[in-house]
Amino acid sequence: xxxxxxxxxxxxxxxxxxxxxxxxxxxxxxxxxxxxxxxxxxxxxxxxxxxxxxxxxxxxxxxxxxxxxxxxxxxxxxxxxxxxxxxxxxxxxxxxxxxxxxxxxxxxxxxxxxxxxxxxxxxxxxxxxxxxxxxxxxxxxxxxxxxxxxxxxxxxxxxxxxxxxxxxxxxxxxxxxxxxxxxxxxxxxxxxxxxxxxxxxxxxxxxxxxxxxxxxxxxxxxxxxxxxxxxxxxxxxxxxxxxxxxxxxxxxxxxxxxxxxxxxxxxxxxxxxxxxxxxxxxxxxxxxxxxxxxxxxxxxxxxxxxxxxxxxxxxxxxxxxxxxxxxx
Amino acid sequence: xxxxxxxxxxxxxxxxxxxxxxxxxxxxxxxxxxxxxxxxxxxxxxxxxxxxxxxxxxxxxxxxxxxxxxxxxxxxxxxxxxxxxxxxxxxxxxxxxxxxxxxxxxxxxxxxxxxxxxxxxxxxxxxxxxxxxxxxxxxxxxxxxxxxxxxxxxxxxxxxxxxxxxxxxxxxxxxxxxxxxxxxxxxxxxxxxxxxxxxxxxxxxxxxxxxxxxxxxxxxxxxxxxxxxxxxxxxxxxxxxxxxxxxxxxxxxxxxxxxxxxxxxxxxxxxxxxxxxxxxxxxxxxxxxxxxxxxxxxxxxxxxxxxxxxxxxxxxxxxxxxx
Amino acid sequence: xxxxxxxxxxxxxxxxxxxxxxxxxxxxxxxxxxxxxxxxxxxxxxxxxxxxxxxxxxxxxxxxxxxxxxxxxxxxxxxxxxxxxxxxxxxxxxxxxxxxxxxxxxxxxxxxxxxxxxxxxxxxxxxxxxxxxxxxxxxxxxxxxxxxxxxxxxxxxxxxxxxxxxxxxxxxxxxxxxxxxxxxxxxxxxxxxxxxxxxxxxxxxxxxxxxxxxxxxxxxxxxxxxxxxxxxxxxxxxxxxxxxxxxxxxxxxxxxxxxxxxxxxxxxxxxxxxxxxxxxxxxxxxxxxxxxxxxxxxxxxx
Numbered sequence: 001x002x003x004x005x006x007x008x009x010x011x012x013x014x015x016x017x018x019x020x021x022x023x024x025x026x027x028x029x030x031x032x033x034x035x036x037x038x039x040x041x042x043x044x045x046x047x048x049x050x051x052x053x054x055x056x057x058x059x060x061x062x063x064x065x066x067x068x069x070x071x072x073x074x075x076x077x078x079x080x081x082x083x084x085x086x087x088x089x090x091x092x093x094x095x096x097x098x099x100x101x102x103x104x105x106x107x108x109x110x111x112x113x114x115x116x117x118x119x120x121x122x123x124x125x126x127x128x129x130x131x132x133x134x135x136x137x138x139x140x141x142x143x144x145x146x147x148x149x150x151x152x153x154x155x156x157x158x159x160x161x162x163x164x165x166x167x168x169x170x171x172x173x174x175x176x177x178x179x180x181x182x183x184x185x186x187x188x189x190x191x192x193x194x195x196x197x198x199x200x201x202x203x204x205x206x207x208x209x210x211x212x213x214x215x216x217x218x219x220x221x222x223x224x225x226x227x228x229x230x231x232x233x234x235x236x237x238x239x240x241x242x243x244x245x246x247x248x249x250x251x252x253x254x255x256x257x258x259x260x261x262x263x264x265x266x267x268x269x270x271x272x273x274x275x276x277x278x279x280x281x282x283x284x285x286x287x288x289x290x291x292x293x294x295x296x297x298x299x300x301x302x303x304x305x306x307x308x309x310x311x312x313x314x315x316x317x318x319x320x321x322x323x324x325x326x327x328x
Numbered sequence: 329x330x331x332x333x334x335x336x337x338x339x340x341x342x343x344x345x346x347x348x349x350x351x352x353x354x355x356x357x358x359x360x361x362x363x364x365x366x367x368x369x370x371x372x373x374x375x376x377x378x379x380x381x382x383x384x385x386x387x388x389x390x391x392x393x394x395x396x397x398x399x400x401x402x403x404x405x406x407x408x409x410x411x412x413x414x415x416x417x418x419x420x421x422x423x424x425x426x427x428x429x430x431x432x433x434x435x436x437x438x439x440x441x442x443x444x445x446x447x448x449x450x451x452x453x454x455x456x457x458x459x460x461x462x463x464x465x466x467x468x469x470x471x472x473x474x475x476x477x478x479x480x481x482x483x484x485x486x487x488x489x490x491x492x493x494x495x496x497x498x499x500x501x502x503x504x505x506x507x508x509x510x511x512x513x514x515x516x517x518x519x520x521x522x523x524x525x526x527x528x529x530x531x532x533x534x535x536x537x538x539x540x541x542x543x544x545x546x547x548x549x550x551x552x553x554x555x556x557x558x559x560x561x562x563x564x565x566x567x568x569x570x571x572x573x574x575x576x577x578x579x580x581x582x583x584x585x586x587x588x589x590x591x592x593x594x595x596x597x598x599x600x601x602x603x604x605x606x607x608x609x610x611x612x613x614x615x616x617x618x619x620x621x622x623x624x625x626x627x628x629x630x631x632x633x634x635x636x637x638x639x640x641x642x643x644x645x646x647x648x649x650x651x
Numbered sequence: 652x653x654x655x656x657x658x659x660x661x662x663x664x665x666x667x668x669x670x671x672x673x674x675x676x677x678x679x680x681x682x683x684x685x686x687x688x689x690x691x692x693x694x695x696x697x698x699x700x701x702x703x704x705x706x707x708x709x710x711x712x713x714x715x716x717x718x719x720x721x722x723x724x725x726x727x728x729x730x731x732x733x734x735x736x737x738x739x740x741x742x743x744x745x746x747x748x749x750x751x752x753x754x755x756x757x758x759x760x761x762x763x764x765x766x767x768x769x770x771x772x773x774x775x776x777x778x779x780x781x782x783x784x785x786x787x788x789x790x791x792x793x794x795x796x797x798x799x800x801x802x803x804x805x806x807x808x809x810x811x812x813x814x815x816x817x818x819x820x821x822x823x824x825x826x827x828x829x830x831x832x833x834x835x836x837x838x839x840x841x842x843x844x845x846x847x848x849x850x851x852x853x854x855x856x857x858x859x860x861x862x863x864x865x866x867x868x869x870x871x872x873x874x875x876x877x878x879x880x881x882x883x884x885x886x887x888x889x890x891x892x893x894x895x896x897x898x899x900x901x902x903x904x905x906x907x908x909x910x911x912x913x914x915x916x917x918x919x920x921x922x923x924x925x926x927x928x929x930x931x932x933x934x935x936x937x938x939x940x941x942x943x944x945x946x947x948x949x950x951x952x953x
Contacts, residue, residue, distance in 0.1 A: 230417025
């Protein structure tokens with residue numbers, strides 16, 4: 001497929017997704033809670049309320065109101081949080097590093113275990129270690145993330161008291177304002193259990209996926225031909241077979257982003273991790289509409305951006321998709 | 329002593345927990361330097377199994393259960409993996425059936441060629457690159473230099489098979505095993521590839537094991553011929569002799585089924601029935617259910633290979649009508 | 652295809668399948684007959700006594716013989732709430748899969764049979780929806796639903812909302828499976844024959860193609876019930892699913908979670924074990940069914 005056509009289609013899809021999300025966000029704004037009450041309280045007469053509605057544009061036609069919402073949103077104005085009395089986007093972005101580092105920690109864990117694990121299970125299908133890993137993986141798939149998280153808190157946090165089970169611990173503020181837990185001992189200790197919990201559902205899925213793809217690749221003619229060329233076992237496995245398992249792994253990885261974000265909400269709830277997901281649930285309980293909208297829009301944006309990056313990586317590692325101008 | 333001597337080669341696959349079935353049931357074969365031999369049979373006869381057994385590449389859970397494969401007097405089956413890799417792809421190389429799936433789709437032609445040279449020789453990348461381009465030119469690939477950076481999907485099937493042939497020739501091997509090298513190609517390309525293989529073998533004094541189900545190709549290229557049926561050799565000898573006067577009813581049937589041997593206006597001949605799978609072989613001669621000459625003796629015992637034919641009732645030279 | 656006898660023989664020769672089948676059967680029976688079997692009716696406020704709250708299981712010091720697995724903060728017997736809660740989890744899981752199945756099979760048939768822009772549109776929609784993930788869609792939808800309505804209204808409609816939302820969010824799995832088997836069947840001779848004799852498209856789809864797509868639908872249904880139960884549990888754990896007074900397994904875990912820190916682990920642990928057993932049994936049976944009926948389907952490809 002031509003890369004430009006591909007990128008255009010991708011961009012179009014991203015715009016459509018964001019458009020739908022903004023529509024959802026906008027319709028929430030109009031229907032959830034009463035923006036007037038949040039502004040002026042309830043001790044205002046009906047006439048005054050109507051005047052105010054006119055003034056802030058609540059009586060304008062739908063399209064005008066939506067255009068105003070979209071215009072503001074494009075400039076980063078998603079309203080002011082009722083509870084925090086600060087711009088909703090700022091409140092969300094303050095929590096972004098916590099969630100990002102949780103996802104990063106989990107990704108490091110599940111990738112560094114599932115790739116060697118999957119390859120091992122594909123190559124040593126009949127060994128008992130491989131069979132144990134495969135049995136473990138179906139159990140892993142059957143234990144919901146929040147239960148893994150609860151068990152980790154209970155065993156390592158409450159009973160054994162080896163590791164902290166709440167919050168981020170000590171963080172270090174980077175010059176550009178990013179609070180990181182990766183640079184302090186305490187921060188890393190706090191990161192460990194939540195990251196393991198979040199990775200717990202991805203790990204068995206990826207082990208099974210990599211094993212299946214690797215087994216398929218090992219049975220192909222090109223791997224047989226590579227062997228017939230007299231190449232070393234390592235080169236046959238890791239250059240010829242494993243390179244071909246990367247494409248489906250990247251594709252499935254891309255499909256998992258939404259799931260991963262959803263699981264951050266669960267993980268953050270159990271560990272009271274001060275991230276975006278925890279904030280979102282608080283906002284739902286407080287009916288803090290601007291914050292709910294801001295979260296949905298930010299998550300939608302993250303989703304679209306990451307998906308586009310994944311697609312781009314896919315085109316880079318898949319020789320079937322060629323950059324324009326490259327000779328063929 | 330011949331260059332390659334295969335004696336009583338048997339390949340077995342497990343069936344159930346204890347039982348095994350044999351896919352190759354005692355094959356003998358010799359090959360001299362520069363000699364071209366054809367191996368013919370229907371699919372499932374064990375032809376490809378033989379090719380992979382020579383390179384010691386029988387896929388799990390199959391295994392060579394018996395026999396020897398001596399290459400210059402050394403048994404390939406006893407060698408360590410390290411030692412056999414100095415022969416596999418270096419002194420004996422192989423051309424696969426379908427060029428569309430033989431080359432790795434995510435590696436460039438250059439990578440797949442250079443790695444082969446580097447696996448067998450201490451050679452600089454620059455020198456390896458030049459040798460690869462030379463071989464691509466040898467197999468008549470146009471603009472060879474630029475093909476090194478191409479990916480397999482950018483080449484047509486015919487070109488890909490030429491690349492595979494070039495890879496097989498890279499290390500100047502002594503034997504090439506070609507497993508149905510033209511089956512997957514367009515008819516127009518088939519003749520070109522066969523001519524190329526024949527020319528390369530003659531020019532370089534290369535021995536060839538050509539596996540095919542096409543007797544026409546065999547007649548054109550090879551000097552000797554082995555006909556396989558259900559994991560056994562049923563007839564072997566000089567290609568010219570067998571084509572002129574097959575002794576085994578199966579060989580005769582294959583020849584009669586060739587379109588060029590059909591009478592104009594009459595229906596094409598077809599051997600009745602089909603080859604049994606190795607898991608359900610009949611008693612005695614495995615060909616007897618399809619054979620018009622079979623009698624109780626054929627049903628009771630497997631005829632031994634004598635004078636190049638394994639049949640109790642071989643055809644004599646002008647008995648073709650009665651198969 | 653496989654005969655019923657062959658199917659039964661395969662089942663009886665596989666200890667894992669038998670084990671999973673027995674566990675599932677026991678859990679289903681326990682849930683269905685909960686009103687008869689349960690020592691207590693946890694919905695009946697008259698039967699609850701706050702003096703009974705937070706009791707440990709009966710074999711531990713301080714335990715009471717009336718409550719085998721102890722009690723929760725409201726004095727409800729954990730065993731009784733698990734029996735009733737399993738029923739609610741199963742009801743939502745199965746209900747959601749029925750919705751998924753109806754939607755997915757219909758849309759998959761249409762996409763596969765009609766092709767063209769309808770197919771392209773439905774499959775793009777399925778792609779986007781799948782990558783947004785069921786759980787994310789459900790969390791947002793239920794969060795909005797909860798924020799928009801009064802807590803009592805919400806409690807009344809929670810079961811229906813959960814069934815509908817999990818059902819609608821997961822239709823693409825069925826649709827894709829059905830679509831690919833329709834594409835496999837579409838050009839076969841019997842379908843051509845039906846078209847040639849002038850049967851209308853709808854009849855060809857329902858009478859001739861649909862029956863041939865049912866095997867893969869059956870295979871994924873089992874695993875989908877497991878996934879729906881897990882999704883429901885996650886939603887209830889977040890407080891977006893079943894309310895505390897009509898708890899599913901997920902809401903039981905939620906209500907017990909905070910007591911872990913004061914040592915009353917049983918309020919969480921036993922519902923959690925039942926949830927894991929239920930999902931694991933369904934997953935093992937689903938994997939087994941797939942291996943027996945359709946070895947080509949594989950988890951992880953989708």
